[in-house]
Amino acid sequence: MEAPVTRELAEWTVGLTGSDIPETVRAEGVRTFVNWLGCAVGGSSHETVDRALAAVRPFSGEKRAQIIARDVRLDELHAALVNGISSHVLDYDDTHLKTIIHPAGPVASAILAVAESRNVSGADFLTALVTGVEVECRIGNSVYPDHYDRGWHITGTAGVFGAAAATGRLLGLDARQMTWAYGIAATQSSGFREMFGTMCKSFHPGRAAQNGAMAAFLAAAGFDSSERAIEAPRGFANVMSTKQDYTEILGGLGKTWEAALNSYKPFACGIVIHPTIDGCQQLREKLGDRVRSIRSVALRTHPLVLELTGKRTPSTGLEGKFSVYHAAATALLRGDGSPTAFTDEIVRDGEIIALRDKVTAEADGTVHEDAVHIRVTFEDGSTTDLHVEHAIGSLSRPLSDTEISRKFSRQSEPVLGESPTAALLEAAWALESLDDVSALARLSAASN
């Protein structure tokens, strides 16, 4: 019989206090929150969110929770769903690089909604957020990569545990109830990678937030479950993975922190193009107007770049995210790697297309995944070389707080306007000192 993994994890989850989390980890938690909130604002007007809202509004209970950057309130569980969709729909959110989990979506979406009507302090909220992220990433580690390789979208499948953990803390579950909450979460774990490229991709973190939160509410009402849902022969790890390494869940719990290893995308596309965009932005800074007299751009990249993003002639914004040629051209001409670099309009822009067609890429197995070599040749035959060793946003070159703020503002200002953006951003960074996080939820409304 396996050690009682689920039970021990539950005991840790409910026993933790805020001061058990090191300052550096709490600080990373705040960065996770600010980045998540900016992405949720940025994605809030996406068609995917419109359609989800149209479908679920008629089923909402009492409207106690804010839909971020919209003029809509729903019950907590539906708000968790919709905000989870908003925060992931642009593929611009955070990444736990070891597992490719996008940790904040399932967790923060659940607890901001739940906290709003429950008088939760910023400090308690942050503790719940860090705990939830820690739980989902550790559970992810225990089954990655086999689980992901089989076809599971791990942000959904592991995320539901994170949402249950964080919500369970806000509801004050005891250890037994938390064990049940993990069981009820486990038995809802779902989401296929087949859904990538459809609206269901962002549905996964949204639904994980909603289902994990619901698991906590059910457990609080005494709805019971297996107490070995993670490790049982017919439980999560054995049914959904060929790898089960429970030391990844219990080993060093409370000592080493996966939540400290979160990273934030500087660019709104798959992570393999990030070195190229980073390098081309640096070249633009250096070259100024000379970007208009480029004859050719030669990239030498990790082979995965061409495999995943080798689209030569993208015709939509979404396809643009899978074209390293488009990304290079847009970074050189506009300096942009944000969502505005991947609209239908920009992909069809004549100047971008002209430069895009001058970009070539060569796969080189000796180039690391977060590196790139770029050679620009000008019309006069002269050349400039640039080597990116570690792309911005990687763990070796994390986004600074200022860069996270800039990313936030760039997403939020077109949606909420300048002054509300500044107020929301300030409140988000001040998370730990807030008496009641409902103030934040109010600031995130479309009209405030």
Added chain:
Amino acid sequence: MEAPVTRELAEWTVGLTGSDIPETVRAEGVRTFVNWLGCAVGGSSHETVDRALAAVRPFSGEKRAQIIARDVRLDELHAALVNGISSHVLDYDDTHLKTIIHPAGPVASAILAVAESRNVSGADFLTALVTGVEVECRIGNSVYPDHYDRGWHITGTAGVFGAAAATGRLLGLDARQMTWAYGIAATQSSGFREMFGTMCKSFHPGRAAQNGAMAAFLAAAGFDSSERAIEAPRGFANVMSTKQDYTEILGGLGKTWEAALNSYKPFACGIVIHPTIDGCQQLREKLGDRVRSIRSVALRTHPLVLELTGKRTPSTGLEGKFSVYHAAATALLRGDGSPTAFTDEIVRDGEIIALRDKVTAEADGTVHEDAVHIRVTFEDGSTTDLHVEHAIGSLSRPLSDTEISRKFSRQSEPVLGESPTAALLEAAWALESLDDVSALARLSAASN
């Protein structure tokens, strides 16, 4: 590339008309419905339902749907959840024997709730029900037994497709929307066998009903999905099973009917004890008062009976369901195999215990799973033998309509009372002729 399984199934689902379903299959659909409704009434006051209701009521939207045999109304999606739990919580519902799917729970729970405020005729309701059952059983067949053996509770994992199909018909989805609905259903497919013996077991059909219905509402709002969710390399069948036989889904579609193969449990316990209860009930009829002068009862059964239900001294009602000795004694002394045969009280009854201790069982590999040999020896040394070749409730000896009615009344009368039970039962059998099934929903309320 596989044939477009999901798409072809969706086209069939939306293209079918009521007259495409043979009369015999429609009649089996009515039996499925009556049996389901009786079980939902019978399970409605279970503690599992109480706790689920306590947890979800605060999140209910406008109260458009009846919770069966309670004085509560919720929005359609929450009603689907709760009624799905009620109908399965006593382990007394229907069984598609090839896959061990309990088909009605996910499908009927979804559409009775959705139909209530939409003016749906009984005939259209029945067409949706049969379609949903057909879809979930065919998808189940395509992955059974590998999928079940891996640990998936197939009533949840396949049931969500049935709920999506049936709800999609009521909402009038077109083929593309139905394809999306199947995708949104697929990516929520979940539920572990590890949950057996806990409240989460009946949560599975409830949640499948709710999630499948939600998938249809999302698809109706244009929320898109993969259009190959069942057959894609990273879709349902490949991720959740090692067996994928799509001819089970598309072969003979509309010609052969899995929905015609539904069966109805005569007794509220695991199907392996059913021959013993059946035989002991027959003996009681034959023996009358002589059951009080029994010296011993010797059973010769299929080996699985002892493996699964060999508990000698059960101390709770739930344990009683796993004791062939208790079941035999109760059937002989009370003639009972219904839920009242498996209460804590009856398991602790002195007379039952005394007879239970006189029962012995011998495993015999030559005895078929739905058969039993019983020898009763009396205090005077005389003996009586009985051989059950096919237990009642098996496909060879299906419950008659009268027996289904008796099962219904026995569950419903203690909950709703005699006269409301009779009215509800009459309306249920008359399903096809109802102008509006909301009449049925109203009759199922606790106070009517």
